[in-house]
Amino acid sequence: MFKVTPWEVEGKIDYEKLIKQFGVRKIDEKLEKKIEKIAGKNYMLERKIFFTHRDLDKIVNDYENRKEIYLYTGRGPSGGTHLGHLLPWFFTKYLQDGFKSKLLFQITDDEKFLFKENLSFEDIGKYTKENMLDIIALGFDPKKTRIIIDTKNIKELYPLAIKIAKKITFSTVKAVFGFNNETNIGRIFFTSMQAAPAFLLSEEKNKKIRCLIPCGIDQDPHFRIARDVAEKLDYPKPALVHCKFLPSLQGEGKMSASQKDNTIYTSDSPEEVKRKIMNAFTGGRATIKEQREKGGEPEKCPVFAYYYFFFEKDNKKLEAIRRECKSGKRICGECKAELIERINSFLKEHQKKREKAKDKVKEFLEQ
Amino acid sequence: MFKVTPWEVEGKIDYEKLIKQFGVRKIDEKLEKKIEKIAGKNYMLERKIFFTHRDLDKIVNDYENRKEIYLYTGRGPSGGTHLGHLLPWFFTKYLQDGFKSKLLFQITDDEKFLFKENLSFEDIGKYTKENMLDIIALGFDPKKTRIIIDTKNIKELYPLAIKIAKKITFSTVKAVFGFNNETNIGRIFFTSMQAAPAFLLSEEKNKKIRCLIPCGIDQDPHFRIARDVAEKLDYPKPALVHCKFLPSLQGEGKMSASQKDNTIYTSDSPEEVKRKIMNAFTGGRATIKEQREKGGEPEKCPVFAYYYFFFEKDNKKLEAIRRECKSGKRICGECKAELIERINSFLKEHQKKREKAKDKVKEFLEQ
Numbered sequence: 001m002f003k004v005t006p007w008e009v010e011g012k013i014d015y016e017k018l019i020k021q022f023g024v025r026k027i028d029e030k031l032e033k034k035i036e037k038i039a040g041k042n043y044m045l046e047r048k049i050f051f052t053h054r055d056l057d058k059i060v061n062d063y064e065n066r067k068e069i070y071l072y073t074g075r076g077p078s079g080g081t082h083l084g085h086l087l088p089w090f091f092t093k094y095l096q097d098g099f100k101s102k103l104l105f106q107i108t109d110d111e112k113f114l115f116k117e118n119l120s121f122e123d124i125g126k127y128t129k130e131n132m133l134d135i136i137a138l139g140f141d142p143k144k145t146r147i148i149i150d151t152k153n154i155k156e157l158y159p160l161a162i163k164i165a166k167k168i169t170f171s172t173v174k175a176v177f178g179f180n181n182e183t184n185i186g187r188i189f190f191t192s193m194q195a196a197p198a199f200l201l202s203e204e205k206n207k208k209i210r211c212l213i214p215c216g217i218d219q220d221p222h223f224r225i226a227r228d229v230a231e232k233l234d235y236p237k238p239a240l241v242h243c244k245f246l247p248s249l250q251g252e253g254k255m256s257a258s259q260k261d262n263t264i265y266t267s268d269s270p271e272e273v274k275r276k277i278m279n280a281f282t283g284g285r286a287t288i289k290e291q292r293e294k295g296g297e298p299e300k301c302p303v304f305a306y307y308y309f310f311f312e313k314d315n316k317k318l319e320a321i322r323r324e325c326k327s328g329k330r331i332c333g334e335c336k337a338e339l340i341e342r343i344n345s346f347l348k349e350h351q352k353k354r355e356k357a358k359d360k361v362k363e364f365l366e367q
Numbered sequence: 368m369f370k371v372t373p374w375e376v377e378g379k380i381d382y383e384k385l386i387k388q389f390g391v392r393k394i395d396e397k398l399e400k401k402i403e404k405i406a407g408k409n410y411m412l413e414r415k416i417f418f419t420h421r422d423l424d425k426i427v428n429d430y431e432n433r434k435e436i437y438l439y440t441g442r443g444p445s446g447g448t449h450l451g452h453l454l455p456w457f458f459t460k461y462l463q464d465g466f467k468s469k470l471l472f473q474i475t476d477d478e479k480f481l482f483k484e485n486l487s488f489e490d491i492g493k494y495t496k497e498n499m500l501d502i503i504a505l506g507f508d509p510k511k512t513r514i515i516i517d518t519k520n521i522k523e524l525y526p527l528a529i530k531i532a533k534k535i536t537f538s539t540v541k542a543v544f545g546f547n548n549e550t551n552i553g554r555i556f557f558t559s560m561q562a563a564p565a566f567l568l569s570e571e572k573n574k575k576i577r578c579l580i581p582c583g584i585d586q587d588p589h590f591r592i593a594r595d596v597a598e599k600l601d602y603p604k605p606a607l608v609h610c611k612f613l614p615s616l617q618g619e620g621k622m623s624a625s626q627k628d629n630t631i632y633t634s635d636s637p638e639e640v641k642r643k644i645m646n647a648f649t650g651g652r653a654t655i656k657e658q659r660e661k662g663g664e665p666e667k668c669p670v671f672a673y674y675y676f677f678f679e680k681d682n683k684k685l686e687a688i689r690r691e692c693k694s695g696k697r698i699c700g701e702c703k704a705e706l707i708e709r710i711n712s713f714l715k716e717h718q719k720k721r722e723k724a725k726d727k728v729k730e731f732l733e734q
Contacts, residue, residue: 110529121526154525159488159518162477165553170537173552185540186532189556 004218005177007115015051015217015244022220024052024242034060039098043313044091044243052217054227055239059212063099071095072197072211072238074106077127078116080265081134083310083343084246089138091243092214096140103145104197104211105135105364110150111194114186132361134266137353142363148200149365150193157196160203165192167232168225176221195226198238210236217242247305249280266354270344277303277340283325284332295328303332303339311342371585372544374482382418382584382611389587391419391609401427406465410680411458411610419584421594422606426579430466438462439564439578439605441473444494445483447632448501450677450710451613456505458610459581463507470512471564471578472502472731477517478561481553496728501633503724503731504717514731515567517560524563527570532559534599535592543588561586562593565605577603584609614672616647633721637711644670644707650692651699662695670699670706678709 002011004018019026031053032045038060044050062069073092075085096103109124128149135147150157173179173188202209213223220242227237248262261276268276283301285291298304304325312318324330369378371385386393398420399412405427411417429436440459442452463470476491495516502514517524540546540555569576580590590607597604615629628643635643650668652658665671671692679685691697 110525113529114533121530151526151529152522154521155519158477158521158525162480162518162553163488165556166481166551168552169549170546170552170555171548174548179537181538181541182536184533185535185537185555185559186529188537188552189532192552 006219006221009218009245013245018217019052022052022217022224024054024217024220024240027051027053027056027241031057031060035098038063039094042091042094043315044087044094046315047308048244049087049309050091050214050241050243053239053241054220054223055210055237056212056241059099059210059239062210068101068207068209069099070102070104070201070209070211071099072104072106072213073215074108074194074197075131075135076108076112077124077131078112078119079127080267081131082263082265083306084263085131086134086138086266087246087309088214088216088243089135091241093138093140095212095214096144099212101144101212102201103140104200105140105145105147106194106197107131107147107149108190108194110186111190114184114190129361130267132364133354133357134350136357136360136364137350139353140364142360145364147364148197152365156200156204157193160196160199161189161192163233164195164199164226164229165189167229168192172225172228176225191222191225194222195229198223198226199230199233199235202235208234208236210239212239212241214241214243216245218245246309247302249276249302251281251300251302264343264347266347266350268347270340270347273343273347274340277336277343280336282332282336288331291331292328296325296330296332298322298325301325303336306339306343311339311346373586373588376585376612380612385584386419389419389584389591391421391584391587391607394418394420394423394608398424398427402465405430406461409458409461410682411454411461413682414675415611416454416676417458417581417608417610420606420608421587421590422577422604423579423608426466426577426606429577435468435574435576436466437469437471437568437576437578438466439471439473439580440582441475441561441564442498442502443475443479444491444498445479445486446494447634448498449630449632450673451630452498453501453505453633454613454676455581455583455610456502458608460505460507462579462581462608463511466579468511468579469568470507471567472507472512472514473561473564474498474514474516475557475561477553478557481551481557497634499728499731500721500724501717503727504720506720507731509727509730512731515564516732519732523567523571524560527563527566528556528559530600531562531566531593531596532556534596535559539592539595543592558589558592561589562596565590565593566597566600566602569602575601575603577606579606579608581608581610583612585612613676614669616643616669618648618667618669631710631714633714633717635714637707637714640710640714641707644703644710647703649699649703655698658698659695663692663697663699665689665692668692670703673706673710678706678713 002013004013035045059069071092073088092103107128109128112119112124113121132147173191179188198211220240223238223240230237250262264273264276280302282303283297285294307318307321312321369380371380402412426436438459440455459470474495476495479486479491480488499514540558546555565578565580587607587609590605594604615626617629631640631643647669649670650664652661674685674688679688
């Protein structure tokens with residue numbers, strides 16, 4: 001049993017089932033090669049961390065035909081940034097660099113206010129600032145990247161959001177998101193705000209510009225609606241490319257900010273990282289003796305997942321880790337120690353860039 | 368049979384029934400006297416054109432106790448301004464002058480876009496400009512009056528609107544407005560935008576300031592919801608004072624912009640006014656002979672209603688007209704001719720003020 005909605009990801013996700021449920025397409029080899037030709041190789045593509053899409057082929061065609069395209073992704077500022085958030089952002093940067101395209105980065109502070117019962121505007125404002133630093137730290141091109149904060153940039157978004165809202169009935173959001181009579185009317189309206197950036201550049205330039213949305217597969221329902229609306233408003237349907245979730249350190253479901261200890265935050269200290277990784281679930285055996293004999297189970301292991309998703313980008317080296325684990329040569333303790341070192345070394349650099357990002361915020365907001 | 372909702376007024380309205388249906392209170396003599404003591408006499412109060420309220424007594428108390436209060440009214444820019452629109456605005460000006468209070472005047476351009484299937488943003492923008500000139504022409508104090516256009520002032524309104532929206536469920540708007548599964552999600556959200564100005568000053572000043580909303584009785588449902596939300600957000604409940612509708616020149620229901628010929632627009636030429644009034648339904652008899660014998664029926668007559676609501680503010684003179692009509696002395700033709708003259712004389716002045724208003728728009732928007 002698993003559940004994937006834009007606001008809840010639970011259980012062990014069966015991605016094959018999800019593909020059928022959502023009606024998305026796998027990225028096939030031909031498409032992968034075309035993207036690589038434009039943007040270069042990327043381990044997330046190769047490993048099928050980014051694994052499904054809608055109309056990604058059309059984006060590639062547009063690019064090949066020298067038509068303008070743009071990227072749109074986002075963040076709901078309900079807490080600090082964790083490593084799982086960074087994956088689609090890194091991939092977005094890879095696409096931005098490769099396709100040399102504009103990027104709209106939406107911060108849905110309104111969403112988090114409406115969907116989190118106990119989160120105040122003040123908290124959300126604080127997380128918005130924090131999250132922006134992480135985004136900027138990844139090195140997006142400030143000349144091509146515009147951060148949109150819903151409540152701050154509402155003047156651009158709202159006229160478009162109500163055009164969109166006019167084309168969506170309660171039936172639709174009820175069916176797609178499972179809303180009911182007790183759902184608050186802000187939540188009911190919200191998907192229009194999420195859809196707006198998918199058409200914003202077309203609207204501003206009065207020209208049909210297709211947009212590509214890299215996002216977690218859980219966000220797909222919003223854009224299924226947006227794609228239906230696109231036709232009604234005569235905009236190009238937004239294309240999507242979806243990623244899987246970095247597993248929780250407890251090994252099930254998506255890394256969630258509500259379980260602070262199962263998650264590495266970008267602001268974590270080396271000690272916190274150490275504690276969290278040392279406490280992580282693994283694919284190891286009950287005793288070292290048993291592990292030496294039978295080998296570990298990397299396919300079940302969140303520590304291995306961290307190498308796979310993030311901390312070992314070299315395929316050969318990753319295979320070596322897998323082999324060592326399965327053969328019983330690599331024991332969880334040393335494997336964890338190595339991961340801790342890699343995470344801390346990454347975070348040390350990231351935290352420096354995050355500090356420097358403080359001076360750049362304005363550039364990203366003013367575009 | 369009649370129907371009164373914020374978007375539809377149909378049939379011959381039974382105001383006594385409406386009072387029970389909506390659960391509003393009549394303005395009693397004691398309250399009327401208190402208002403007169405503060406703001407002076409007003410024919411709309413005396414004639415019970417403004418006839419019901421919610422918590423108007425609390426506004427009076429606040430004023431007497433030197434607590435700040437403010438006024439809030441609005442306009443949905445779905446067409447030109449007609450005489451029926453002016454009545455509550457004149458009354459609002461009377462209250463502003465008397466209570467020396469601030470006024471927020473909301474232009475709900477988003478509402479009209481969401482509720483009128485075939486109205487474009489361009490049309491609505493044009494009507495917004497036109498309507499503002501009529502508002503400003505009435506002489507509101509620019510130092511105390513702030514015109515809020517929803518899509519333009521959305522940055523102030525939206526954060527408050529989503530606080531409000533978070534407290535309203537689909538059940539509520541379904542029950543109050545008769546929405547269903549096919550209602551678009553913009554309409555579902557809209558009542559939060561309508562409620563926002565009722566709390567905006569409290570929010571901005573971080574202080575509990577009670578607001579009084581003069582409006583047509585049809586707008587009451589929005590504010591019933593707003594009053595419920597007020598408690599949940601710890602704002603004072605907005606007070607209301609409601610007016611009846613200037614009848615259509617055909618004698619039934621509210622003057623409606625969809626029946627252009629049953630309505631006098633502020634931009635009408637003397638010829639148009641003449642044509643419309645000459646074509647109006649009256650309380651007259653089939654023949655002049657019969658009318659001389661039996662007298663007319665002013666209580667059924669939209670021409671008389673125009674005197675009553677607007678063009679004869681002197682009670683004694685109004686009574687004289689009624690008497691002359693009922694006795695058969697006053698015949699429809701001459702009564703209409705006199706009304707035409709009064710309307711045209713009013714419009715001539717109004718249109719001049721409307722021209723001058725063009726230079727003042729900025730003052731009202733910038734506050």
